[in-house]
Every structure is written in structure tokens, then in C-alpha cells.
Amino acid sequence: MPRFSHRVLVPELMDTEPCGSDTFRACLVDLSKVNRLTLAYRPTLAFLRQAARRLPPGRPLRLLDVGGGYGDTLRQLDRWAARRGIALDMTSVDLSPWSRTAGETAAATRTPIRFVTANIFDHVPDAPPDVVISSLFTHHLEDRDVVRFLRWMERHATLGWFVNDLHRHPVPYWFFRYFSQAMRWHRFVRHDGPVSIGRAFTRQDWQRMLAEAGLRPSDATIRWWMPFRYGITRFKPGPAA
Numbered sequence: 001m002p003r004f005s006h007r008v009l010v011p012e013l014m015d016t017e018p019c020g021s022d023t024f025r026a027c028l029v030d031l032s033k034v035n036r037l038t039l040a041y042r043p044t045l046a047f048l049r050q051a052a053r054r055l056p057p058g059r060p061l062r063l064l065d066v067g068g069g070y071g072d073t074l075r076q077l078d079r080w081a082a083r084r085g086i087a088l089d090m091t092s093v094d095l096s097p098w099s100r101t102a103g104e105t106a107a108a109t110r111t112p113i114r115f116v117t118a119n120i121f122d123h124v125p126d127a128p129p130d131v132v133i134s135s136l137f138t139h140h141l142e143d144r145d146v147v148r149f150l151r152w153m154e155r156h157a158t159l160g161w162f163v164n165d166l167h168r169h170p171v172p173y174w175f176f177r178y179f180s181q182a183m184r185w186h187r188f189v190r191h192d193g194p195v196s197i198g199r200a201f202t203r204q205d206w207q208r209m210l211a212e213a214g215l216r217p218s219d220a221t222i223r224w225w226m227p228f229r230y231g232i233t234r235f236k237p238g239p240a241a
């Protein structure tokens with residue numbers, strides 16, 4: 001059990017247990033249920049609302065979702081944008097080839113999601129994204145790679161970027177342990193959920209890592225979202241290219 005005073009990097013089954021497409025898909029499907037129940041899309045939708053206001057009229061918003069998994073976040077954003085007449089150009093980059101397989105079997109979006117299989121640090125976008133987003137991705141990384149990822153986003157996103165991830169705290173840890181058993185979610189989700197909370201972050205972690213990435217406190221905002229998430233928002237000064 002983590003002590004919550006610092007990150008405990010217990011390996012996640014999702015990252016370490018060799019598995020086939022069906023197992024990975026079943027895990028991602030249950031993870032999308034967790035996302036819905038834990039209001040996980042709300043912070044990213046709030047970021048999209050802000051990003052859409054900054055976009056020059058007449059062209060789609062180029063969105064890159066890192067560690068996009070099943071693509072459910074992008075599908076939620078697509079629904080939101082469709083209701084407002086906002087066009088999106090969506091790419092999901094994920095290390096696992098099974099992300100693409102699972103994502104392509106899910107419900108269709110207005111414009112198809114481009115699923116790319118790659119390690120984000122080796123990925124060079126064809127066209128620079130306006131915004132880079134991620135959800136439940138950064139806790140998969142060690143601190144130095146989170147800092148590297150912040151720099152990667154800073155280099156590639158023309159408008160800004162958003163990180164959505166868990167708050168390391170005993171309340172969600174114990175709640176999720178029991179709730180996920182009761183819900184009989186996928187074995188990976190039951191194991192990796194509490195492990196993810198132990199690997200996750202506090203506000204002080206984000207302040208430190210943002211500074212290490214060369215950002216000043218005024219360059220990004222760190223907001224706590226109910227229940228037990230942080231959203232890190234960065235908009236660059238000036239209009240989009």
C-alpha cells in the first residue's frame with residue numbers, strides 16, 4: 001500500500017503483462033465505464049471549450065490525444081463539438097497496437113479518429129497539433145519522463161496542451177479498491193486502478209515538474225477537479241498558426 005507522501009511506481013498490469021487484443025480491449029472498455037462514472041471527461045471538455053475560442057475561424061481544431069487507449073475521450077469531445085458546429089481533426093497516439101484495434105471497433109465519430117501506434121517520445125506529428133491532451137497517461141511515466149513529456153507538448157502544440165490525471169490520495173485509493181471489486185471490472189482495472197492512484201500526483205508534484213520543464217508558475221494552471229483529479233492547462237501566448 002502506498003504511503004501517499006511520494007509516488008510509488010508499482011508496475012501496472014496494462015504496461016507489463018503480455019496480453020492479446022481481446023484482453024486489452026476488455027480492459028479499455030471497462031476503463032471507459034470508470035471514466036464515465038468518475039466524471040473524467042469534464043476537465044478535458046472544459047479545456048476544449050477554452051481552446052475552441054482561441055482557434056482561428058474556418059478550420060478544424062487539430063487534437064492529439066496521447067495514450068488515447070480506447071479513444072473514448074476523443075469520442076466525447078467529438079460529440080460535444082458536433083453539437084456546437086466545431087470541426088475536429090483527431091489523432092490518438094498509443095504505445096499499444098491493441099489501442100488501435102479496440103478504438104477502431106468502437107462507435108464511429110463524425111470525422112474518423114486516426115489511431116497511431118507509437119511511443120510518444122518517438123512520434124513526430126505530420127502536422128503540428130493545435131492542442132495536445134492526455135488523460136490517465138502521465139502517471140504511467142517516471143517523473144523525469146513526465147518532465148520530458150511536458151517539454152514535448154510545449155514543443156509540438158501550437159495553441160496549448162492539457163493534462164488530466166489522478167490525485168494521489170488515500171480516499172480514492174480505498175474507495176476504488178472496494179468499488180472496482182464490487183463492480184467486477186476487468187482484472188487489469190481492479191489491479192491498476194489503486195496502483196495508478198499510488199503512482200499519481202499532488203499539486204506540489206506538478207508545480208515541481210512544470211518548473212523543471214522550464215515553465216513559470218504563471219504559464220500553466222493546476223486545477224483540482226472533483227473527484228480527485230488534476231487538470232493542468234497551458235495556453236501559449238498569441239494566436240494559433
Ligand SMILES: C[S@@+](CC[C@H](N)C(=O)[O-])C[C@H]1O[C@@H](n2cnc3c(N)ncnc32)[C@H](O)[C@@H]1O
Nearest residue numbers: 031067068069094095096118119120135136140
Ligand atoms: C490508463 S490508459 C489511459 C487510456 C485513456 N486515455 C483513458 O483515459 O482511458 C494509458 C494508456 O497510455 C498508453 N501508453 C503508455 N505509455 C505510453 C507511451 N510512452 N506512448 C504512448 N502511449 C503510452 C498505454 O498503452 C495505455 O493505453
